[in-house]
Amino acid sequence: MKMTEVLPFVPLPTCTFLVARCLALSVGLALLVPQESSAQGCVAARGSGATSCLMGGHEMMGDGGGDTQWQASVGYRWLHSDRHFTGSHEEPQRQAEGSEVINDSHFIDVGISYRINPRFSVSAALPIVVNDRSQVVRNTARAILGRFHTQSSGIGDARLMANAWIWNPETHRKGNLNLGIGILLPTGEKDATDIFQVFRAGQVVSEERTVDQSIQPGSGGWGIILDLYGYQEIVPRLNGYVNGSYTITPEEQNGVRTFRTGAGEGIMSIADGYMGRTGLDFLVAPKYGVTLSLGGRIEGVPVHDAIGGSAGFRRPGFAISIEPGVSVVVKSWSFNLSTPVAVYRNRQRSVPDQARGAHGDAAFADYTVQFSVAKRF
Secondary structure, X not given: OOOOOOOOEOOOOOOOOOOOOXXXXXXXXXXXXXXXXXXXXXXXXXXOOOOOOOOOHXXXXXXXXXXXXXXXXXXXXEEEEEEEEEEOEEOOHHXXXXXXXXXXXXXXXXXXXXXXXXXXXXXXXXXXXXXXXXXXXXXXXXXEEEEEEEEEEEEOOOXXXXXXXXXXXXXXXXXXEEEEEEEEOOOOOOOOEEEEEEEEOOEEEEXXXXXXXXXXXXXXXXXXXXEEEEEEEEEOOEEEEXXXXXEEOOOOEEEEEOOXXXXXXXXXXXXXXXXXXXXXXXXXXXXXXXXXXXXEEEEEEOOOOOOOOOOOEOOOEEEEEEEEEEEEEEOOEEEEEEOOEEXXXXXXXXXXXXXXXXXXXXXXXXXXXXXXXXXXX
């Protein structure tokens, strides 16, 4: 388990794939399967970024799904974070002196969904995570003595979801709205440990500690997932879409020690997470089911939770990205690839930061790579 000191991106929903029966438009894998927001780097990121739409969007909800009731999917998300920000100000000196914290994270979401009827579906998803965090060890004079790695891997927090189209998708093919509600289960390890290099009594020693919050497989708390997805045909083959997800975590802290010295930061906070997307997708090759999409995306961890307290250690913040994507539908198979590229990053002040007049930093990724594949049965 490797730890770094950067912002995480929460378990966030992100597949643009929506195929109408005649238009075959994709707004992908992002509506009918529970998904957690995913943060970027030190802002705790958990989940592949595939939204709660394992059902395969419009097609699976009555617009071409036929008698299909089951769909299985696998989503993958990768990020490499190493650029530090305090607020929206970048700190290039961290890279110049070689002290930047580097997170390399891989998230795989395995999901299955069941269509009860054209309007209603239920789904489940289980994340698998592999993280590596690289950071430096310093002496009392703050001189860099070396770099070491901590790692974590295993099952993340599982998600159960129920979704419903507001209007019957068999009669409303040019536009519709899907709402979802679900539960985040604390199945992931919240207190994973690894060996750290620590300067003590004039020498570097090895010590087992809990890894950084950003690479813990689980949050340690229950959550309520709220999901929304909508699309509207603008002209034939061109759709607009909107997609959002928010995870509410009523519990305040998970009881896991952070080994941080800042006042109020000794125990990890259980933080909410959010994600929002909007944009356009265009069916460029109806014969082959190829759709291109372009939109904006925001995802992050809030300073204050919607319900419950917000004390304890967290790195709140968000990233705004431009998200190009492509999806392909081949018979009962669907594939989606997107690469959100960050254009704005902001590490906000946490509750402990505000109490002591400080402002912590966090590391963000320049971009992420997200891929998903789904199969209808």
